[in-house]
Amino acid sequence: MSETLPAPQAPQPHTAAEAPRSNTVLREILRGSVVTTVLALVAAFVVGGILIAVTDEDVAESAGYFFARPGDTLAAIWSAVAGGYEALFRGAIFNTRADDFVGGIRSLTNSLGAAAPLIAAGLGVAVAFRVGLFNIGAQGQIVFGVAFTALMTFRLDLPLALQLPITLLGGIIGGAIWAGIAGVLKARTGAHEVILTIMLNYVGVLFVEWMVSTQGVLQKAGTTQPISNPTPSGAVFPDLGPAFPNLDLGFLFVILATVFVWWLLEHSSLGLRMRAVGENPHAARAAGISVPRIYIYAMLFAGGLAGLAGMNQVQGAVTSGFNQHIDAGFGFDAITVALLGRSRAWGTFAAGLLFGALKAGAYQMQAAGIPVDFVLVVQALVVLFVAAPPLVRTIFFLPKDDAEKSAKARAKALRKAVAQ
Known part of the structure; x- marks a missing residue:
């Protein structure tokens, strides 16, 4: 019995050899x-x-x-x-001309101290960005948070174990209240958050200016200057020790806030809903997510983090009183920090460290x-x-990035269609 020979196969077209996987991985890293x-x-x-x-x-x-x-x-x-x-x-980073190690490392701790309020405020802006909201109101949230905690807690005169956390919590709540106003108006009326937060900046700054200029409200007794009473001694952040000069407990709270924002946005069910709204609010609404409620939540978190930035100012280095300029420009620098950190928790943390280092190093550059x-x-x-x-x-x-390539291809096709 003769065997049946297999049918001849058609010649396959020549294909280029696939690139090694290591080249593909390197290309993805570079992009x-x-x-x-x-x-x-x-x-x-x-x-x-x-x-x-x-x-x-x-x-x-x-x-x-x-x-x-x-x-x-x-x-x-x-x-x-x-x-x-x-x-x-x-x-x-490190003063190589210092007499000892502690003196040299003081430069780094100065950078960390300068970075703390930048990171906290930047995290607030980043949370709003991830939900698709442009929170330009960190300045107003900082100053109102500081004034709110001063009204509520400065006169309590409690022991350190109570005065410090209550004052800190008061600032966070005050910032959340101020940002929550914009969140509620955005959710209920559809008003644009950029206009709301910018206008609330003016309202907050001028309101606090009135409070620190009025006796019986926040103005320091016995003076005509627009300044508040000093931060109570029981509310001042303690230093972290002689090994960390010029660095106080506030920086640890900022680290905890970064961990919290990372968990909130990346690993919680609420964070999943927030990211969904930020990607496409219409699709999120169709999936059963309450978009107005997410907007309010996002602004409350953003304002609370901005209030934490203000508390780093009032409970840290600035203890002789405050005025309407307590934010020291951090409110607007926070937008840059969040953008540089690509609205990610640890990216914002790293960007805040960079900008804090630039601020601390600027004085040595001026001396040079x-x-x-x-x-x-x-x-x-x-x-x-x-x-x-x-x-x-x-x-x-x-x-080049794939999105960039596809955009150029679409533009080229459009030009060709118009030419025809």
Whole structure:
């Protein structure tokens, strides 16, 4: 019996060999947001170094005879840029010229102390961002939270174990109340949260200015200055010990707040509903989620975190009284911190540390002859590059993102259709 031969197979078209998995993994890493953010920081500091060199007097002087002795100009550029960033390092991370280790590490603890209110307020903005709300009202939430706790708790004169947590809780509640007004109006009337929070900033600041200027409300007794009474001694955050100079208990509360926000948004059922509303409120509503209620919850959390930022000011370094400027610009810096942290809890924490380090290091840079406003320029450059990932990918020759590719393909197809 003869065997049946298999039918001949049609030749398969030649296909290119698949790329090794390691190449695919590397490509995905290079397209990730972490690499893009780090390279955005590198680009910002490179441009900042150029600005330092351009504005340095020694560089300008040596540039006048560059073609005769180019080495002098290059040496002046290196001295200016390296000296500026070395001063930033000494002021923000470790003072290499200090007499002992504790004196050297004081720079780092100063950075952490400056970062604490930035992180807390940034977390509040980030929570609102994740729900699709643009909370621009951290300033008003901070100042009202501080004034609310002063009205409610400053006159209690309780022992430390009671006075400190009650004062802290009062500030958080006050910030939540002020943000909750915007949340309720947004949920019930549909009013835009940007307009609401900006206007509430003005109302809150002017309201607190009236309170600290009026005897019998919050103004310090025996003075005509617009300032409140000092924070009660029992409400002041204790220092963390001699190993952490200029750092108090408030920073630990900020760490706990970061853990809480991370758990809330990433691992809780409420966080799942909040993220769903932020992605698509119409789909979330169709799935049975109460979108107005989520808006109110988000603003309450945002305001409470802003109140925590205010408490870091009042119960920490600022203990001689406060006025309507207690937020010290943290309310608006928090928006930048949340954007840089991509509205993630730990990303916002890292961004707050960076901005706190820049603020702490600015004074050493000023002592080195660099204007203190240079730090603001670097912050703006960081935000510029972080907000433009395609620009960063182009500068550093990174692989393009799939979304960017598809957008360009759609634009090309649209142009072709219009041309036809």
